[in-house]
Amino acid sequence: MTIAITGSASGIGAATAAALTAAGHDIIGIDLKDADITGDLTDPALRAAAVEQVVARSGGVLDGLVLCAGVGPQVPDPMRIVEINYRSTIALLDALLPALRKGESPAAVVVSSVASTHIPWDKNPVATGTEAEAFAQAGDYAGSYAYAASKNAVTVAVRQRAVEWGAAGVRLNTVAPGSVDTPLLQAGMDDPRYGEAIRNFTSPVGRNGRPDEIAALIAYLLGPHAGFIHGAQFVIDGGTDAQARPTAV
Numbered sequence: 001m002t003i004a005i006t007g008s009a010s011g012i013g014a015a016t017a018a019a020l021t022a023a024g025h026d027i028i029g030i031d032l033k034d035a036d037i038t039g040d041l042t043d044p045a046l047r048a049a050a051v052e053q054v055v056a057r058s059g060g061v062l063d064g065l066v067l068c069a070g071v072g073p074q075v076p077d078p079m080r081i082v083e084i085n086y087r088s089t090i091a092l093l094d095a096l097l098p099a100l101r102k103g104e105s106p107a108a109v110v111v112s113s114v115a116s117t118h119i120p121w122d123k124n125p126v127a128t129g130t131e132a133e134a135f136a137q138a139g140d141y142a143g144s145y146a147y148a149a150s151k152n153a154v155t156v157a158v159r160q161r162a163v164e165w166g167a168a169g170v171r172l173n174t175v176a177p178g179s180v181d182t183p184l185l186q187a188g189m190d191d192p193r194y195g196e197a198i199r200n201f202t203s204p205v206g207r208n209g210r211p212d213e214i215a216a217l218i219a220y221l222l223g224p225h226a227g228f229i230h231g232a233q234f235v236i237d238g239g240t241d242a243q244a245r246p247t248a249v
């Protein structure tokens, strides 16, 4: 199978690329650097060029797509967090649907976050396009607000595509990790505003996740045993969501 992966140079994306390569698949990695295709996916021209290159390298036939590229709450501009984690991610997802439609048992996985559960869609300023004002009012919490809003928006966007993508024959799901030991998590833990809260976000199983554990779930969702899994979100967080919201389903 030919599978494109964004964020392939680091963390969860790198672990996913390694797992899928070991399973014998052809990987097209996309990242800011150290990848088959390089460029900032928030730049519409570079994103369009990345799509063209994926189509060229895959012969226009893509069997899998994994969208991992993203940033954490410590990024100074909250609007950029939404741009990377939500808008660019969904724009790329939509742009690659035609190539996925031609694939063999095609499937896509978007990496959201357990933070997607922290703001419901009806309270998400991204839903009404009022995020600039909302983040400005949030002061020091703007980054974590934008991160949760961006991840809620990406999860909702995937669910909103379930009917169209199902009819197109392409399965589409999200995974929602809790804290996973990667450079992104480390940057959050080092941040003076959010570091303490992120360090205290401990899971009932008593440790953070490893990138290879998230990669294994992504590989399963792309694979032949997941044929009836579509439009779903898989929380993989050592139990932190169950700990925080035991009665929410």
Ligand code: NAI
Binding pocket: 006, 007, 008, 009, 010, 011, 012, 013, 030, 031, 032, 033, 039, 040, 041, 042, 068, 069, 070, 071, 072, 084, 085, 111, 112, 113, 114, 176, 177, 178, 179, 180, 181, 182, 183, 184, 185
């Ligand atoms: P990471 O920082 O190790 O990897 C992210 C990759 O995305 C990097 O290689 C980076 O260069 C790339 N990237 C970022 N912005 C980009 C852009 N504009 N254009 C192209 N590439 C870009 O981070 P990690 O932890 O592996 O994160 C992967 C995904 O998992 C992200 O979407 C993140 O929000 C999500 N996630 C991570 C969690 C964690 O605790 N590590 C928890 C929940 C979700």
